[in-house]
Amino acid sequence: MDVLADWTDQTRRDFRERITRTTHNLHTSPLFSEEAVERLIEIHPREYADFATMDETGSRSSWKTGDPGKLSGKELIRAVKSGRLWINLRNLFGIHDEYRALLDQMFEELQDENPGFHPVRILGGLLVSSPQAKVPFHMDRTDTMLWHISGKKRVFVYPHHDEVATDEEREEVLLHAFNDELVHHPEAEKHAKCFDLEPGEMICWPLHTPHRVENRGTLNISLATEYTTPEARQLNNAMYFNGVMRRRFGWQPPRIAETHGLNRTVRYVAGALMRKAGVTVPVETPHEGGYRFEIDPDAPLGVRA
Structure with a gap:
């Protein structure tokens, strides 16, 4: 097939x-x-x-x-x-x-x-x-x-x-x-x-x-x-660099769509190094841990608390 x-x-x-x-x-x-x-x-x-x-x-x-x-x-x-x-x-x-x-x-x-x-x-x-x-x-x-x-x-x-x-x-x-x-x-x-x-x-x-x-x-x-893909990895790392710089230092980078060539490459390399070194910023965890319900085929909507 x-x-x-x-x-x-x-x-x-x-x-x-x-x-x-x-x-x-x-x-x-x-x-x-x-x-x-x-x-x-x-x-x-x-x-x-x-x-x-x-x-x-x-x-x-x-x-x-x-x-x-x-x-x-x-x-x-x-x-x-x-x-x-x-x-x-x-x-x-x-x-x-x-x-x-x-x-x-x-x-x-x-x-x-x-x-x-x-x-x-x-x-x-x-x-x-x-x-x-x-x-x-x-x-x-x-x-x-x-x-x-x-x-x-x-x-x-x-x-x-x-x-x-x-x-x-x-x-x-x-x-x-x-x-x-x-x-x-x-x-x-x-x-x-x-x-x-x-x-x-x-x-x-x-x-x-x-x-x-x-x-x-x-x-x-x-x-x-x-x-x-290699292209996606480069874009993600460049955006990661922008995100860290924006939140840690208040820098306002240009829109990622307007970043090309050497400019994009520098951000990609810097972002990759940041990730490897564990450089990040605090982010809120939106979910509570643990199970919140049990599945029950006979319950309304299939769940019970």
């Missing part, structure tokens, strides 16, 4: 430069049947699995971490179907050989279709989420591709625009150990592009593009892959 179904000349031009939406064949693979996903949830190491719920707004502050207990994969899927739950099976490709083989094929096809595309680190996880689940407004530190497999998902994608997120707000994500949420300004919505994904569709966008997600009344299964 080929993974990429319709990679056209236009797709090739847009890939990593603009919002790119195309089709794939992963939803036809038995590796992603509901029964296979139930088994995968059951056997996947719990230390590499996230179980979360959120309120109807989907804001990051409402997200809580849950304990799946000893529930079977079938019971957990039943809770997801009736609740407002989000499961992320992290490091999927590093743990399960059959999925690693599929990942290798996916990125071999991507490199064949896109000369010059050379990712240096590839990770990914399986996302299983409820009909009412939402993912808040955020940006990813790495290039990300969302491969939709089952259900209906609405994705809101925003441009690199100061009314959406300033450089200072983007830097905050890179300076934080794990938090990826951005401040959601109401005026950002006029810039949003909305995409309704069906099974067999993939969407991706340029690095650091803000986005948010809403499920549309069905159980959702998606594969999220993230990868790093």
